[in-house]
Structure formats: C-alpha cells, structure tokens
Amino acid sequence: MFKTQIKPLWTAGGLVVLLVLWLASGDILRAPDRAPEASEPSASALNRVQVREFRSQAHQPLLSVQGQVQAWQQVEMIARVGGEVMNLPVRQGSRVEKGTVLVELDAEDREARVAQLEADLALVEAELEATEKLGARDLTSQIEQLDAVAERARVRAELEAVKLALRNTRPTAPFDGFFDRRFVDEGDYVEPGQRLLRFADISRVRVSAQIPQQDVHKLEVGYPAAITLFDHHRLEGELSYIAAVADPETRSYYIEIEAENPDLRRIAGGSASIRIRLAQEQAHRISLSLLSLDGDGRMVVRYVDDEQRVHEQPVELLSTNREGAWVAGLPDRVKLITQGAGFVELGQEVEAVMAGEE
Known part of the structure; x- marks a missing residue:
C-alpha cells in the first residue's frame, strides 16, 4: 500500500520539473502586436475573361410580317334598274373577258x-x-x-x-376576271341598288400588312418582297405603298405589296407570310448567348478595349437564325467577351484571353 502512494508523487514531481525547464528556455509563443502588411496584387490576380474578335460583314436584313392577300380588283355589281332576272348566261366561277354580259334583266x-x-x-x-x-x-x-x-x-x-x-339591264364584266359569286337566281325580281354578283381579277394580287412604328423607317417603296402562301407556294412582289399616318389604335402603318399571280391561283382572301428585303448594311453575326439586357431593358453586349477594360454596348437586333444573331451598333472590329462576362464589372481591368489560346 505504501508503494502505491509513492508513484503518483514521482509523476507529479516530474511534470513540474519539465514545466520549469520549458519556461526557462524562453520559447514562449507571443501574439503579434500588429497585422501583417498586405502584399501588392500582381498581374496574375486580374480576372480572366475569354474574348473573340468579331468583324462586321455585309448583311441583307429581312423584315418579316403576316399579311392578307387581296384580289387586284374586286367589285360587287349592283342593279341600277329594277326588273326580273331573265337569264344568267355566265356560269359562276367562270373567267370572262371585259364586256361580257353577266346578267340579263327584263x-x-x-x-x-x-x-x-x-x-x-x-x-x-x-x-x-x-x-x-x-x-x-x-x-x-x-x-x-x-x-x-x-x-x-x-x-x-x-x-x-x-x-x-x-x-x-345587261350588266357586263368591267375588266377581265372571274365571275366569282352571284347573289340572285333566275326569276328573282331585283330592286335598284340590290347586289347581283361579285367580280374579281386575280391575275395580280395585293398583299396588305401592318408594320410596327419602330420598323417603318426601314422601308422604302420598291423594296422586293417574298410572299409565302399557306400552302408554302411562293410569289415574288414589290412594296408599292406605305401609309403616311399610323393607325390610331394599333400605332402601326398599313403597307401594300404587289405581285403577279400568273397561275391564277385562288389565294385572294387568304393569309400569307411576307419577308421584305431591306437595304444592305454592315452588321455583326454573333451567338445569341452573348446578348443580355441592361437595367433599361436595352439589348447589350460586353467587350474589352485596347487597355483590357470591360465595356457595354447597346445593339440593335436585326435578325436571328440557327447560326446566331445579326446585330448593328458595334464598331467594325470588336473583341466581345464570350466567357466570364457575368463575373466582371464595367470599367474593370481584366486579363483577356483570345478563344483557343488558353
């Protein structure tokens, strides 16, 4: 029992000796009395962005709208005198020449x-x-x-x-065209002013549409237009009229396109897709992913200048297709940020790396 009590005393005594020796050595860790000085940033600390140089190209912009096909001429003929319908010598739907008698009244x-x-x-x-x-x-x-x-x-x-x-009493065709529709039958008695028939010329057609006010300044009479019909058949036409005053309700401008219809296709009254070829201009073709909206809702792209600083430029979207977007508003040559634009600020100096050089 006496030996068991001696062991803890020797252990405690040994720990005290070791503590005294450590204090005497002077190796006490002291807290620093001031913060370390910040190191100067190096060029390697600049944010890296990937850029690609784009150059302007000749671009043929198109303005696409939906339109309505109209007959070149269309009239509803009315009775100028009263009388009984004695004969309808021309079959409804027939194509006749100018001057052909269409109805015979008593x-x-x-x-x-x-x-x-x-x-x-x-x-x-x-x-x-x-x-x-x-x-x-x-x-x-x-x-x-x-x-x-x-x-x-x-x-x-x-x-x-x-x-x-x-x-x-013998109304005749006012021009070459189709006896499109009749509104009376033989034996009917008509009064002056009553509708007799509808007559139309579809050898040519007019295609009308409404153009948004922000696009009408791009148009000029004479611009060529491609007209795609509901059955995918195409006609080539020319812009013939642009309204001088916008519709007060829609704020859009009425236009007309004239086109030949050599096959006399029955298309009047139907809808059509119109693509008007605008004046050729210099533009850039870029990826849609490079476009974004700024705080004012404008479409913008980001680029770096010769001093490697980030800038933002509003652009006008001209057209889009599978290959990307055509935009206007950029200088002839520009380095657009293709990766990393969302991680840098405007005016910030960056390390610009050309695509493919990493």
Missing part, C-alpha cells in the same frame, strides 16, 4: 321607248331646221326658234336616259 318596254324617242328626235330636228330657215327670212320669232332648240335637247336627254336604263 328590258320591259325600254326597247320600244328607245325606238319611239329616236323617231321623236328625228321629228324635232326636222322642225328645228325648218324653224331656223324661216328665222333667216324673219318669218319666225326668236322665241319660236329657242323653243325648238329646247325641245330637241329634251328629247335627246330622255333618249339617252332610256338607252342607259336599257344597257343597265
């Missing part, structure tokens, strides 16, 4: 009236001639001569009115 007594008035005119002209001969010999008064002239004018006017009414 002429009633108009032909007889024309014959009677022609005879009356011959009589009053003979009477006027006789009156003028007598007047030359002072055998009739000037009033009698004036009465004869007035009577001739009255008969002539009545004759022309009846002849016109007779012609209006």
Whole structure:
C-alpha cells in the first residue's frame, strides 16, 4: 500500500520539473502586436475573361410580317334598274373577258321607248331646221326658234336616259376576271341598288400588312418582297405603298405589296407570310448567348478595349437564325467577351484571353 502512494508523487514531481525547464528556455509563443502588411496584387490576380474578335460583314436584313392577300380588283355589281332576272348566261366561277354580259334583266318596254324617242328626235330636228330657215327670212320669232332648240335637247336627254336604263339591264364584266359569286337566281325580281354578283381579277394580287412604328423607317417603296402562301407556294412582289399616318389604335402603318399571280391561283382572301428585303448594311453575326439586357431593358453586349477594360454596348437586333444573331451598333472590329462576362464589372481591368489560346 505504501508503494502505491509513492508513484503518483514521482509523476507529479516530474511534470513540474519539465514545466520549469520549458519556461526557462524562453520559447514562449507571443501574439503579434500588429497585422501583417498586405502584399501588392500582381498581374496574375486580374480576372480572366475569354474574348473573340468579331468583324462586321455585309448583311441583307429581312423584315418579316403576316399579311392578307387581296384580289387586284374586286367589285360587287349592283342593279341600277329594277326588273326580273331573265337569264344568267355566265356560269359562276367562270373567267370572262371585259364586256361580257353577266346578267340579263327584263328590258320591259325600254326597247320600244328607245325606238319611239329616236323617231321623236328625228321629228324635232326636222322642225328645228325648218324653224331656223324661216328665222333667216324673219318669218319666225326668236322665241319660236329657242323653243325648238329646247325641245330637241329634251328629247335627246330622255333618249339617252332610256338607252342607259336599257344597257343597265345587261350588266357586263368591267375588266377581265372571274365571275366569282352571284347573289340572285333566275326569276328573282331585283330592286335598284340590290347586289347581283361579285367580280374579281386575280391575275395580280395585293398583299396588305401592318408594320410596327419602330420598323417603318426601314422601308422604302420598291423594296422586293417574298410572299409565302399557306400552302408554302411562293410569289415574288414589290412594296408599292406605305401609309403616311399610323393607325390610331394599333400605332402601326398599313403597307401594300404587289405581285403577279400568273397561275391564277385562288389565294385572294387568304393569309400569307411576307419577308421584305431591306437595304444592305454592315452588321455583326454573333451567338445569341452573348446578348443580355441592361437595367433599361436595352439589348447589350460586353467587350474589352485596347487597355483590357470591360465595356457595354447597346445593339440593335436585326435578325436571328440557327447560326446566331445579326446585330448593328458595334464598331467594325470588336473583341466581345464570350466567357466570364457575368463575373466582371464595367470599367474593370481584366486579363483577356483570345478563344483557343488558353
């Protein structure tokens, strides 16, 4: 039992001796009384970004809109006189030449009236001639001569009115085209002003569309346009009209494109896709991933200048396709940041590495 108590005393005594020796050696760790000086940044500390040099190229921009195809000419013919529909000599849907009779109305007594008035005119002209001969010999008064002239004018006017009414019983095609639709049948009685038929010329077509106000300044009359129809058939046309005033509700501008329709395809009234070829200009083709929006909602790209500083430039998006985007607004040659643009600030100096040189 006595030996068991001696061992802890020797152990404690040994620890005290070791502590005294360590303190005497003076190797006490002291806390530094000031912070270490910051080291100067080196060139290797600059943020690295990948850049690629882009050069402007000649670009043919296109303006795409949806449009409506219209017949070159289209009229709805109305009855100018009343009467029964006696005959429809042209089949609906037929193509006819100008002057072809399309509807025949009952002429009633108009032909007889024309014959009677022609005879009356011959009589009053003979009477006027006789009156003028007598007047030359002072055998009739000037009033009698004036009465004869007035009577001739009255008969002539009545004759022309009846002849016109007779012609209006036989409406004819106003131009070469299609008897597109009829609104009456044989035996119907029509009143003046009632619709008879619709007639259209589709040898050429007009394609109308509305252009946004931000794009109308790009257009000029005469620009070529490609028209793609609903069945993917294409027509080539030319911009023929641009409205001077915008629609007050849509703030868009009405345009018309004229195009030949040599195959007489039945396309009037349908929709079409229009691509107007604008004036050629210098532009850059870039990846869509390089575009972003700034705080004002403008489309921008980031680039580095000759001093390796970051800048941002607003651009105008001209068109897009599978190969990328065409933009305007950049200098002829520019180094755009292709990687790392989101990790640097505007005006910051960076280490720019050309793509493929890493």
